[in-house]
Amino acid sequence: MQKTVSERAVRPVQQPKASAAGKAAKSASAVARVEKGVVERAPQLTPSRKSSRNSRRKTGGKAQGFTAATADKYELYQKAVQSPELDIGFLRRVFKSTRGRDALHFREDFCGTGLLSATWLAESPAGATAEGFDLDPEPVAWGLAHHFDDLGEKSKAYTVHLKDVRAAGSRAYDVRVSQNFSHFVFTKRAEMLAYFESARESLVDDGVFVIDLYGGSDATEEMKEDTKFRGFTYVWEQDKFFPGTGEYTNHITFRFPDGTALERAFSYKWRMWYLTELADILLEAGFQRVERYFEGWNAKGTAGDGIFRKGSRGENCGSWIAYLVGVK
Helix, strand or coil, rough: CCCCCCCCCCCCCCCCCCCCHHHHHHHHHHHHHCCCCCCCCCCCCCCCCCCCCCCCCCCCCCCCCCCCCCCCHHHHHHHCCCHHHHHHHHHHHHHHHHHHHHCCCCECCCCCCHHHHHHHHHHHCCEEEEEEEEHHHHHHHHHHHHHHHHHHHCCCCCEEECCCCCCCCCCCCCEEEECHHHHHHHCCCCHHHHHHHHHHHHEEEEEEEEEEEEEEECCCCCCCEEEEEEEEEEEEEEEEECCCEEEEEEEEEEEECCCCEEEEEEEEEEECCCCCHHHHHHCCCCCCCHHHHHEEECCCCEEEEEEEEEEECCCCCCCEEEEEEEEE
């Protein structure tokens, strides 16, 4: 499933908008700065959400004139895959219901363009912080050029590191998150355990670590699924899966009304992990308990409703999405 696109813009401070050309130039400049190590900020673009259910999403209004020659793959990825305000709202609610206070300090692993971090800061009071970790300077620089100017002074509370997600950060965090199944990049159990141990160590005494995952009988089928958005079609391709090893290769393609396409704009080589495996590893890493949240259905029972509810068993269906919350 592609989670719903945010219903309102993350722009708490209204400033004159830069032109597309200006942002492109700024993004190129940011790439150069990141590659030279001048800006300590980083990520690997987070992978896509996938499910056979269709979520609520913004599709109305006048179609935009996307083509392969003019489209920006990061913009399209965010439109099709990410739902930052819903995600941040969920994380805040989970933390407060679990710990009885508001969270201030946030860490986004595999942060890509830093959209979640920007949303966290936009909706947080003064004193909040956000840190991002990733290894690819290009999406990091793109995010710095596109997401933080409108935050004003709050943008200074963001630090992004071009480092492995298992690296230590600048402080202890209330909430640490790995979204869009990015942690599936760890294909060995020892690697995943080391990652979870580092996540637990990085948290404050009452912190939480949140990861998402998906599964069901459709999850490993070799197939393509098209989803129409305003001005483009998002294609999720499950290319190869080997049950003996769990090796899993997926791609994202964007197609446009003029017949052009950005073929396999993003590709992912993962291991397919099952929920009970990851929950057990979280406990082995030292978390005192692991809470499970599963997405519900809409009133007609035909699509996911975008609402995640705590439960222990979940529902057996062709495709499901869940969160695991490791409570320190």
